[in-house]
Amino acid sequence: MLGAIIAIAVILGILILLALFLVAIYNGLVRSRVRTREAWSGIDVQLKRRADLVPNLVETVRGYASHEREVFEEVTRARSALQQAGGAAEAANANNMLSQALGRLFAVAEAYPQLRASENFMDLQNELSDIEEKIAFARQFYNRNVTDFNTRIQTVPDTFIANLFGFQPFEFFEAEEEAREVPAVSFAPPSAPATPPSPTPSGKQPSSSPPSPPQT
Numbered sequence: 612m613l614g615a616i617i618a619i620a621v622i623l624g625i626l627i628l629l630a631l632f633l634v635a636i637y638n639g640l641v642r643s644r645v646r647t648r649e650a651w652s653g654i655d656v657q658l659k660r661r662a663d664l665v666p667n668l669v670e671t672v673r674g675y676a677s678h679e680r681e682v683f684e685e686v687t688r689a690r691s692a693l694q695q696a697g698g699a700a701e702a703a704n705a706n707n708m709l710s711q712a713l714g715r716l717f718a719v720a721e722a723y724p725q726l727r728a729s730e731n732f733m734d735l736q737n738e739l740s741d742i743e744e745k746i747a748f749a750r751q752f753y754n755r756n757v758t759d760f761n762t763r764i765q766t767v768p769d770t771f772i773a774n775l776f777g778f779q780p781f782e783f784f785e786a787e788e789e790a791r792e793v794p795a796v797s798f799a800p801p802s803a804p805a806t807p808p809s810p811t812p813s814g815k816q817p818s819s820s821p822p823s824p825p826q827t
Contacts, residue, residue, distance in 0.1 A: 636772045643760045647781050650753035651699065654784055657746045658693060658706060664742065665690045665709070668735050672716055675726040679719050686712040699753075699782040706746075707786060713739075750784050757781040 669683050689709040696702035720726050727733075761780045764773035772778075 633772060636769055637776065640760075640763060640769060640773060640776075640778055643756070643763060644778065647753070647756040647760050650749070650756045651781075651784075653749040654699075654702075654746060654753055657742055657749055658702060661706075661709070661739070661742045661746070662690050662693050664735065664739055665713075668713075668716065668739070671729070671732050671735060672720050672726065675723045676719050682712075682715050682719055686716055688712075699757075699784040703784045703786060747786075750786060754783050757783055
């Protein structure tokens with residue numbers, strides 16, 4: 612009788628330890644998922660800031676180059692796609708498209724020195740650069756969390772709990788190499804061309820050699 616009680620107690624103890632182990636795995640997966648979602652919210656906030664900045668940027672350039680309608684429409688379409696993006700992969704693709712469209716917008720701005728020198732345009736450019744840097748840092752933080760979470764749900768023993776409770780992998784937020792660089796705009800006024808030396812009355816350039824002494 613005592614042996615049976617001991618055996619039952621041992622079995623119950625093993626079951627309790629197993630249950631605690633499984634609960635710990637589940638809680639760890641939940642915490643990892645929460646961290647990844649919080650990391651994504653950091654990217655989402657910066658993407659919304661970037662999208663909100665675009666209309667002011669477009670209107671500033673339009674004031675100097677209203678005929679560049681195709682460029683403005685391309686930027687507007689890219690902004691709309693970013694606002695409507697669903698998952699991380701779709702948002703990353705839309706963000707890359709917006710970066711390329713903004714590159715063309717800044718190429719237009721290069722032709723207008725007064726626009727490049729305006730305080731409003733410089734402020735918008737600086738704000739855009741700040742947002743781009745924050746997106747880059749947030750992207751790295753998010754992708755690290757995605758790597759950790761996706762690895763956990765695919766490895767033993769976490770994968771059993773993940774499959775049991777329906778944990779799904781997260782999408783990475785990838786940026787194209789050419790889209791990671793903020794479109795650079797030079798605010799320096801164009802340099803004046805060098806003035807060529809004045810020709811002599813005969814139309815010939817003056818000689819650089821000293822005159823020869825007179826013959827005696």
